[in-house]
Each structure stands twice: as structure tokens, then as C-alpha cells.
Amino acid sequence: MALLEIRKLTRRFGALEAVKDVSLAIEAGEFFTLLGPSGCGKTTILRMIAGFDAPDEGEILLDGVSLAGVPPERRPLHTVFQSYALFPHMSVAGNIAFPLEMAGKPKDEIRRRVKETLALVHLEEKTESFPHELSGGQKQRVALARGLVNQPRLLLLDEPLGALDAKLRVEMQSELIALQREVGITFIFVTHSQQEALALSHRIAVMRDGRVEQLDEPDTLYSAPANRFVADFIGKINLLDVEVVASSKARLGLRAAGLGEIAATDPRPITVGERGAFALRPELVRVFGRRESADLKNRFEGTVRELLYLGDVTLYKVELADGCVIEAMMPNAAPGRAKFHEVGDVVTVCWRHDAGVYLRN
Amino acid sequence: MKRPWLWAASLAVYAFLYLPLAVVVLFSFNDSMLNAEWVGFTTRWYGKLLHDEDMLQAAANSLLIALVSSSIATVLGAMAGLAMHRYRPPWMPLLVLTPVAMPEILLGVSLLLFFRQVLDLSLGLFSILVAHITFSIGFVAVIVRGRLAGMDESIFEAARDLGATPWATFRRITLPLIMPALLAGFLMAFTLSIDDFVITFFVAGVGVNTLPLQIYSMIKVAVTPEVNAISTLLMALTLTLILIAARFAPDVLKGRS
Numbered sequence: 001m002a003l004l005e006i007r008k009l010t011r012r013f014g015a016l017e018a019v020k021d022v023s024l025a026i027e028a029g030e031f032f033t034l035l036g037p038s039g040c041g042k043t044t045i046l047r048m049i050a051g052f053d054a055p056d057e058g059e060i061l062l063d064g065v066s067l068a069g070v071p072p073e074r075r076p077l078h079t080v081f082q083s084y085a086l087f088p089h090m091s092v093a094g095n096i097a098f099p100l101e102m103a104g105k106p107k108d109e110i111r112r113r114v115k116e117t118l119a120l121v122h123l124e125e126k127t128e129s130f131p132h133e134l135s136g137g138q139k140q141r142v143a144l145a146r147g148l149v150n151q152p153r154l155l156l157l158d159e160p161l162g163a164l165d166a167k168l169r170v171e172m173q174s175e176l177i178a179l180q181r182e183v184g185i186t187f188i189f190v191t192h193s194q195q196e197a198l199a200l201s202h203r204i205a206v207m208r209d210g211r212v213e214q215l216d217e218p219d220t221l222y223s224a225p226a227n228r229f230v231a232d233f234i235g236k237i238n239l240l241d242v243e244v245v246a247s248s249k250a251r252l253g254l255r256a257a258g259l260g261e262i263a264a265t266d267p268r269p270i271t272v273g274e275r276g277a278f279a280l281r282p283e284l285v286r287v288f289g290r291r292e293s294a295d296l297k298n299r300f301e302g303t304v305r306e307l308l309y310l311g312d313v314t315l316y317k318v319e320l321a322d323g324c325v326i327e328a329m330m331p332n333a334a335p336g337r338a339k340f341h342e343v344g345d346v347v348t349v350c351w352r353h354d355a356g357v358y359l360r361n
Numbered sequence: 362m363k364r365p366w367l368w369a370a371s372l373a374v375y376a377f378l379y380l381p382l383a384v385v386v387l388f389s390f391n392d393s394m395l396n397a398e399w400v401g402f403t404t405r406w407y408g409k410l411l412h413d414e415d416m417l418q419a420a421a422n423s424l425l426i427a428l429v430s431s432s433i434a435t436v437l438g439a440m441a442g443l444a445m446h447r448y449r450p451p452w453m454p455l456l457v458l459t460p461v462a463m464p465e466i467l468l469g470v471s472l473l474l475f476f477r478q479v480l481d482l483s484l485g486l487f488s489i490l491v492a493h494i495t496f497s498i499g500f501v502a503v504i505v506r507g508r509l510a511g512m513d514e515s516i517f518e519a520a521r522d523l524g525a526t527p528w529a530t531f532r533r534i535t536l537p538l539i540m541p542a543l544l545a546g547f548l549m550a551f552t553l554s555i556d557d558f559v560i561t562f563f564v565a566g567v568g569v570n571t572l573p574l575q576i577y578s579m580i581k582v583a584v585t586p587e588v589n590a591i592s593t594l595l596m597a598l599t600l601t602l603i604l605i606a607a608r609f610a611p612d613v614l615k616g617r618s
Contacts, residue, residue: 050522051522052518052521071521071526072518073521073522073523073525073526078522078523079518079522081515081518081519082515083513085513085515085516085519086516087516087519087520087534088516088538089537089538098523098525099523099524102523102524102525102529103524146523147523150523150524
């Protein structure tokens with residue numbers, strides 16, 4: 001049985017359906033992420049799990065028992081808020097002791113657990129500090145410690161890294177992964193950052209307009225997006241409108257307007273004449289000079305129109321003969337060479353027949 | 362000094378505001394029955410106050426009324442402030458704050474009519490208390506709401522989330538956080554009550570006197586040094602309370618709501 005089960009959850013605010021018929025099952029020990037742009041309903045789902053909001057339809061079950069009508073304080077789960085929501089009139093130790101005091105734990109146990117948890121988040125020397133004396137990263141750690149100290153069944157995290165600067169955010173990501181592995185508590189993480197979701201999660205539910213568009217492990221989500229929205233939302237991608245012109249035994253022939261035929265693969269039975277999109281990650285596209293040979297099926301000639309030199313890689317925007325632009329990302333891995341092509345170079349872009357994904361409309 | 366005329370103008374304004382007060386204080390120490398010329402320093406007017414039965418009774422009444430009315434107004438005002446902040450009913454600020462802006466004489470007359478014609482209440486300590494509570498609630502509510510407005514709303518959700526019942530959330534989180542506002546509101550209400558004249562004049566009836574009423578009845582005869590002395594004491598008390606209130610809720614004096 002799943003630890004948390006969400007069944008046909010719907011929530012309306014007036015005429016707006018913020019969450020539409022969402023069903024999810026979250027397993028014990030999982031790092032589960034709800035990912036989507038702002039307004040997609042992910043925070044609404046989190047608030048319904050925490051008990052701050054009630055669904056209009058559907059139900060939420062924890063260990064198979066419905067949470068309907070259970071007030072937030074009686075749900076064995078805690079939330080880490082985006083603003084941290086630390087109690088400003090309590091010290092770090094006071095903040096962390098709060099859930100234990102509310103649970104009526106004995107004094108010596110509270111003291112021991114607060115100490116252990118402070119060690120877990122490396123804040124031993126800040127025990128007596130007050131929230132306004134802490135940096136953003138330290139506040140974040142206190143909020144995490146406070147959420148974990150009473151060993152909830154579930155920890156809900158609402159964009160907890162959103163308020164940190166970029167460098168700290170990456171550091172906290174590693175810490176979050178280590179922390180979750182160490183305490184073994186199930187995390188439900190809400191974010192709009194696809195990079196954060198990919199880096200942290202065991203599974204990701206990508207949401208749009210109140211619905212789950214795709215639920216998969218990060219690598220599947222990245223390499224085999226289910227539709228245009230997911231493909232476009234996660235990472236950089238080339239999207240071409242195509243028509244299926246050949247289909248046999250998992251091999252597809254796709255015609256992109258003006259470009260010619262593209263060879264692709266797809267295990268699903270697909271009928272000729274169908275229209276869809278061809279999605280191709282820039283890092284799977286190779287760019288060769290005219291004299292270099294490329295032994296790949298999909299090869300098209302074009303001109304470098306723009307390039308973005310990023311140090312380790314360069315992003316090339318190559319305009320093909322018919323005017324369509326393909327983005328390609330190439331590592332700059334040759335000693336003594338900063339990049340391989342210049343704007344205006346005539347090049348050949350190519351990719352393996354199984355590099356891209358065909359997306360049905 | 363730049364712009365000397367601006368300095369001169371503001372000096373004149375301050376002088377206009379504070380010179381009369383200074384004169385009262387000064388003449389309360391003047392060893393003469395007349396407020397005319399400085400004769401010599403004395404504290405005997407203060408000594409005389411201590412033996413004035415009517416004056417002592419009025420002072421006792423004023424302190425009692427101020428203490429009780431501001432305590433009750435603090436509780437009710439805090440509830441109003443919390444409700445305005447949490448549920449944001451559009452009509453509520455208007456209803457709670459109107460007595461603050463209402464001309465005192467209007468409030469006095471309407472309370473008098475209400476007590477006599479509608480409730481048929483005999484006027485006295487109780488009617489004064491109710492009147493003082495009425496005009497103090499709004500001040501406390503505004504101060505409490507101002508304090509809450511600057512606070513992160515998720516703190517209260519976090520408390521619930523971490524296992525606190527609504528009551529525990531109020532006691533452990535909300536109450537400590539609004540405590541400075543409650544203290545400031547209490548002191549404000551106390552100050553308003555102890556020196557209120559107009560409204561008290563209407564609802565006091567006969568028999569019960571407060572300090573401002575007592576002073577007024579005395580100056581109908583003459584402004585004696587004794588009046589100067591009691592006024593000086595009242596002034597000192599009010600000023601002290603305002604300064605304490607300003608310490609607890611600095612935004613009150615800065616004019617932020």
C-alpha cells in the first residue's frame with residue numbers, strides 16, 4: 001500500500017479549477033516532486049495534504065486512512081514553508097523544540113532530540129540564536145530541522161530553496177538529498193525549477209493547469225517526454241511539426257515541412273499520415289564542418305546563425321536550408337580550441353535515428 | 362544654520378504649543394495665590410492636594426475607571442484587530458474606527474441619549490466605564506492590526522502544521538507576537554481615559570467626579586495654584602504613559618497604521 005494516496009482530487013476557487021481530477025500514489029521513503037509553472041495547482045495540492053485547504057472532490061489517504069476532516073495539527077506530517085515561517089520570538093532551539101512540546105514529549109527527550117537534529121543540519125553553534133540573526137541558508141536549515149525533529153510520516157516542502165541565491169541553492173540540493181537518505185522520511189517537494197526537480201527527485205509529477213501531464217522518474221521524463229508541454233518545460237529542446245510518412249516495426253519516417261525526411265524510432269503502433277511533433281535535445285545533435293564526415297542517417301546542411309559560448313559547451317543555432325532552426329549543444333573538449341565553428345560557417349547537423357522522440361498531438 | 366525663517370517659524374509654533382503648559386508647571390511651584398508674578402518656590406500646593414478630600418476621591422475614580430476601561434478595551438480591541446486582520450470584513454474597519462474619528466461631543470451626546478432614553482440606566486461609574494471602553498477599542502484595534510500586518514502569515518499555519526491546536530497557536534505564537542501592541546494599546550487607552558473630559562462630562566451624571574471634571578469645577582471659581590499642581594501631575598502621568606507606549610510600538614508615534 002502506498003504511504004500517501006491521492007484519489008481524483010479536485011479543487012475549485014470560484015470559476016477557476018485549480019486542481020482537476022488528480023490521482024497520485026506516493027511510496028514510503030520516496031523523494032517525490034510536484035513540478036510545474038506557477039498557478040499549475042502544485043501548491044494547492046500541498047496545502048490540501050497539509051490540511052490548510054480541503055478538496056471539493058476526491059480524497060487523500062495516509063496509510064489507507066482518509067484525512068478528510070482531520071485538522072492540520074492532527075496530521076502526522078510537517079511542512080517546510082517557502083518563507084521558512086520561523087517563530088521570530090523563539091530561539092533556534094525553541095523553534096525546533098516546538099513540535100515536540102506540542103506532541104507532549106518529556107523535557108529530557110526534547111532536549112536530546114533538539115540536539116541531535118541540530119547536529120543533523122550542522123547548526124550546533126546557533127542553538128541560542130534568534131531567526132533574525134541567521135542567514136538565509138541557516139534559516140532554511142532550522143526550518144528543515146523543525147520539520148524533521150518529530151519524525152513525521154511525510155515532510156512537505158513548498159519551494160524551500162526559492163529564496164536562496166544560486167550557489168547556496170546548489171549546496172542545499174546536495175544537503176537535501178543526503179538528509180532525506182539519512183532520515184528516511186518521505187519528502188513531497190514542490191518546485192517550479194526543472195533543474196531542482198531533476199537533481200533531487202526519485203519521481204516527478206509534471207503539472208499544468210491543475211492536471212498531471214506526466215509522472216515518471218527524472219531520466220525518463222527528460223529522455224522520453226510524453227507531450228509537447230513536458231518536452232518544452234523540462235530542459236532545452238528542439239520541437240518540429242512533423243507528419244508520419246512511414247511506419248514499420250518501431251521505425252518511423254517523419255517529414256518536417258521543407259526539411260525532408262527524418263528517421264526516428266517509436267515502439268508504439270503509429271499510422272502513416274498522423275501529425276505530431278518531433279522533439280530533439282540539443283546535446284544529441286552533432287555539428288560538423290563540411291569536410292568532416294558524419295556517418296549518421298539524419299543529416300542536414302545549414303549555416304551557423306548564432307552561437308552561445310558557455311565555457312564547457314557551446315550552443316549553436318543552425319539555420320537549415322529551408323529556414324528552420326535547430327539548436328545543437330557541443331562540448332568544447334578539444335585542447336587549445338575554444339569552439340569549433342563560427343557564425344556564418346556552413347555546417348552539417350546530424351543526429352542518431354533514435355535520438356529524438358515523436359510526440360503525438 | 363540654513364533657512365533661518367523656517368527655524369524661526371517652527372520655533373514660534375512650538376512655543377505656542379508648549380509655553381502655556383510650561384506656565385502651568387511653573388506656577389504650580391509659585392508661592393502665591395495669584396497666577397500673576399513669580400514670588401518664590403514652594404511645593405505647598407502639592408501638599409494641599411493631598412488633603413483635599415474631593416480631589417483625592419476624583420483621582421481615585423479616574424484611576425479606577427482608566428484601569429478597568431483600558432483593560433477591557435485592550436481585550437475587545439485585540440479581538441477586533443485580530444478579526445480585521447484574519448477575516449478582512451470590508452465593513453469592520455469602518456465600524457470599529459468610527460468612534461476614533463467621531464467628534465467627542467457627538468459621541469458624548471449620543472451615549473448620554475443611549476444610556477438614558479434607550480437603556481434607562483442611571484448615570485455613574487458604570488456608564489463612564491462603558492463610554493471609555495467604547496472610544497478606546499478602536500485605538501487598540503488599529504495598533505494590533507498594524508502589528509499583525511507586518512507579520513508573515515505562514516507563521517500561524519506553521520504552528521498548526523507542527524501540532525499546535527488553534528488555542529495553543531494563539532497562546533504560544535499569536536499572543537507573544539502581539540504583546541507589544543497590546544501593551545501600547547493598553548497605555549494609549551489608559552491615557553485617553555484618564556484625561557477625557559467631554560464624553561465623561563455627558564455620561565457622569567451627578568455624584569461621580571473624575572479628575573478632569575474636578576479640575577473644571579474648580580476653575581469655574583478661579584485658576585488656583587492647586588489646579589496648576591494637579592494639572593502638572595496629570596501631564597506628567599500622561600507623558601510618561603505615551604513614552605512607554607511609544608517604546609513598545611514605535612510605529613504608533615511614527616504615524617504608520
